[in-house]
Amino acid sequence: MFGLPGQQESTWRGTLERAIALAPEHISLYSLTVEHGTPLYDAVRRGLQPPPQDDVAADFYLLASGLLDNAGYEQYEISNWARSGFQCRHNLVYWRHEPYLGFGPGAHSYVTVARDAGRRWWNVRPVPQYIQRVRAGQSPERGREEIDERLAMGEFMMLGLRLVREGVASARFAARFGRPLEEVFGSEISALTERRLLERVDGRVRLTSEGRLLGNQVFSEFLPASQE
Numbered sequence: 001m002f003g004l005p006g007q008q009e010s011t012w013r014g015t016l017e018r019a020i021a022l023a024p025e026h027i028s029l030y031s032l033t034v035e036h037g038t039p040l041y042d043a044v045r046r047g048l049q050p051p052p053q054d055d056v057a058a059d060f061y062l063l064a065s066g067l068l069d070n071a072g073y074e075q076y077e078i079s080n081w082a083r084s085g086f087q088c089r090h091n092l093v094y095w096r097h098e099p100y101l102g103f104g105p106g107a108h109s110y111v112t113v114a115r116d117a118g119r120r121w122w123n124v125r126p127v128p129q130y131i132q133r134v135r136a137g138q139s140p141e142r143g144r145e146e147i148d149e150r151l152a153m154g155e156f157m158m159l160g161l162r163l164v165r166e167g168v169a170s171a172r173f174a175a176r177f178g179r180p181l182e183e184v185f186g187s188e189i190s191a192l193t194e195r196r197l198l199e200r201v202d203g204r205v206r207l208t209s210e211g212r213l214l215g216n217q218v219f220s221e222f223l224p225a226s227q228e
Contacts (some may be wrong), residue, residue, distance in 0.1 A: 002064065003032040003057035005040075005049045012060050013067070020071045025086035030079055031057045032075075032201070058213050061120055063200055077214045078212055095163050097176075098158045105130040105140075110147075116177050118147040147225025150224050153177055157222035181205070188221045 002012055003141045021201050032052050034041050043049040065075060073081035077095060080088065087168040088143050093100050096132060098117075099111045107126040121144035133140045147155070156157050156176065160168035173181040182189070189205055195213035 001030050002060040003052045005052075005108040007060075009060065009063065013063065016064055016067050018090055020067065026080070026082045026088060027073060028080050029061070029151050031061065055182045061213065072223065075164050076166070077164060078207075078215055092163075097152075116149040116152060118152055119147045120147060123162055149177070153213060157185065158219040159206070161218060164207065164212065167201070167204045169204040171203060183220060192218055 034052060035042055044051050053060070063064060063072065068075065068081045070223060073083060075081045076087050077091070080091070082088070097132065100109060101111075102109045102123070104123065105127045108122045112121045121141050123140040124133065124142040130140050146218055153173075157168055160166070160172075168181070170181040171181075175185075177184070189200075191196060193200065196208055197214060198205055199208050205219065207215065
C-alpha cells in the first residue's frame with residue numbers, strides 16, 4: 001500500500017525492492033483510501049494526520065510501475081502485476097463482467113438474466129446472523145439490485161478498462177449487448193481520446209499511461225449519472 005501518512009519515497013522504494021527480492025508470481029499495489037468511519041478518517045478530520053496527497057501517490061505509483069516492469073512483471077490491471085501466466089483468474093471474472101457466485105457472510109454474487117441485463121445480490125455480513133439464517137433454512141440474502149441495460153453497459157466499460165492491455169474489445173461489447181461500442185459510447189470515447197486518457201488499439205479501447213492515473217475520472221464518463 002502506498003500514499004500512507006508520512007511515507008517517504010525512499011521507504012516506498014525499499015518496500016518494493018524487498019518485495020521484488022522475494023520473487024512472488026503476483027503483486028498487488030493499492031493507494032490508501034481514507035474510509036469513512038475508520039480511526040484514520042477521524043484522525044484526518046481532526047487534523048491529527050495529514051490527508052493523502054494525490055500527487056505524491058501518483059509519483060509512488062509511477063515509481064512502482066517502473067521498478068516492477070524492470071523486474072519482469074507485467075501490469076495487466078491498474079493495481080496488479082504478474083509474471084507471465086500468473087494473472088489472477090478469479091479477479092479477471094470481475095473485470096470482464098462475467099457471472100460469479102459468492103458464498104458466506106457479506107459475499108456478493110452477479111448473474112446475467114438476459115444478454116443486456118443482470119442481477120446482483122449480497123448476503124448479511126455478521127457471521128452469527130449468517131449462521132443463524134442458514135441453520136433456520138432461511139436465505140442469507142441481505143439485498144439485491146437489478147441491473148438494467150444502461151448500467152450493465154457502463155459497468156462493462158468501467159471494469160474492462162481496468163485491464164491495462166486488454167481494455168474493452170469492440171467485438172466483446174457488441175457480442176454482449178448486440179450494439180456497436182461506438183454507437184453507444186462513441187462521443188465519450190472520442191472526448192477521452194482527445195484528452196489522451198484513452199487510446200484505440202487493434203479494435204479495442206484502453207487506458208493510456210496518463211489515463212491510469214485518472215482512472216476514476218474516465219470510468220465516471222461511462223456510468224449513468226445516478227451511479228457516478
